[in-house]
Amino acid sequence: MNTIIQCQGVSQAFGSKKVLQQLDFTLQQGEVAALIGPNGAGKTTLFSILCGYLKPDSGNVLLFGHKPGSAALFGKVAALPQDAQFDPAFSIGEQLDFYGRLQGLSSKAARAETERVLALVGLSEQRQHKAGALSHGMRKRAAIAQAFIGAPQLILLDEPTAGLDPVNALQIRQLISRLSAEVSFVISSHNIFELEQLCNKVLYLEQGRLKTETNSNADSQQQYLTLQLEQDDSAAVTQALSALPGVISIEAVQQKTLLLCYQAQQNADFDLAVLQCLAANGWRYRNLTKGKTLEQKLFSSV
Numbered sequence: 186m187n188t189i190i191q192c193q194g195v196s197q198a199f200g201s202k203k204v205l206q207q208l209d210f211t212l213q214q215g216e217v218a219a220l221i222g223p224n225g226a227g228k229t230t231l232f233s234i235l236c237g238y239l240k241p242d243s244g245n246v247l248l249f250g251h252k253p254g255s256a257a258l259f260g261k262v263a264a265l266p267q268d269a270q271f272d273p274a275f276s277i278g279e280q281l282d283f284y285g286r287l288q289g290l291s292s293k294a295a296r297a298e299t300e301r302v303l304a305l306v307g308l309s310e311q312r313q314h315k316a317g318a319l320s321h322g323m324r325k326r327a328a329i330a331q332a333f334i335g336a337p338q339l340i341l342l343d344e345p346t347a348g349l350d351p352v353n354a355l356q357i358r359q360l361i362s363r364l365s366a367e368v369s370f371v372i373s374s375h376n377i378f379e380l381e382q383l384c385n386k387v388l389y390l391e392q393g394r395l396k397t398e399t400n401s402n403a404d405s406q407q408q409y410l411t412l413q414l415e416q417d418d419s420a421a422v423t424q425a426l427s428a429l430p431g432v433i434s435i436e437a438v439q440q441k442t443l444l445l446c447y448q449a450q451q452n453a454d455f456d457l458a459v460l461q462c463l464a465a466n467g468w469r470y471r472n473l474t475k476g477k478t479l480e481q482k483l484f485s486s487v
């Protein structure tokens with residue numbers, strides 16, 4: 186597998202404030218990484234370093250084996266900064282054409298590329314519109330289109346769906362998901378649900394330090410099921426399910442939501458047994474999902 190990003194001992198301070206401390210991580214080809222953390226955790230700072238806008242105080246960062254911002258990465262790495270803006274005086278099409286030309290495309294090829302990326306984000310009709318005449322969501326989609334110009338192999342997206350309505354946010358997620366077969370992504374977002382859908386690696390920043398998680402629910406013999414009940418029958422359900430073979434623990438993580446931990450080797454059909462137990466007792470459920478949710482993995486002690 187090819188290493189796309191290699192980050193070793195990266196630290197950054199602004200004045201006396203240590204914003205990033207000794208970050209170590211790698212991103213392999215085909216991985217989609219989520220960059221998350223509370224406000225002020227250092228996500229944008231790390232993004233700026235990966236994009237080559239900011240040189241870290243110490244440590245090494247390599248993208249495809251080259252320093253961020255180096256000429257060898259031209260056309261290979263694309264970024265959508267959080268505050269990406271189009272010039273309100275020119276049409277979206279003109280500006281995307283211009284970015285295509287900057288990538289070395291002929292005028293004709295740049296126009297064709299503009300059409301392709303506008304179609305990807307559902308803005309073909311808005312090609313002639315000036316940025317100032319577009320809604321916030323359309324401007325955001327146009328900025329995402331810009332990141333797709335050419336054939337980048339790594340795309341860094343800072344809050345790609347912030348401010349988009351649910352339908353457009355879903356379309357952008359589907360687009361990223363479709364492209365992730367060929368392109369590696371680092372996506373910063375505050376939307377845990379979104380990241381859970383898209384990402385197979387989590388870079389969780391807290392107070393400048395990094396905690397990495399593999400967003401895989403099949404990595405151990407100790408497995409989890411999250412059960413969401415229709416009504417709050419948690420106590421009775423817990424008692425009944427505790428008798429099933431293979432149960433390790435059952436925890437009420439929220440009202441009407443139970444996290445079941447079980448030994449998969451002892452009971453391969455545990456999910457089926459849970460459903461049969463619920464049906465036999467007339468308990469209705471809303472959802473039964475394999476694994477812990479990403480939110481549970483990151484923010485709870487269970």
Ligand SMILES: Nc1ncnc2c1ncn2[C@@H]1O[C@H](COP(=O)(O)OP(=O)(O)OP(=O)(O)O)[C@@H](O)[C@H]1O
Nearest residue numbers: 199200202204222223224225226227228229230231
């Ligand atoms: N150029 C700068 N000069 C001084 N301090 C800075 C600078 N850039 C960022 N900081 C500080 O570094 C810390 C991390 O900021 P950063 O923008 O990277 O966080 P973030 O995780 O992206 O936050 P948010 O989720 O709110 O966007 C903050 O305390 C911020 O005030």
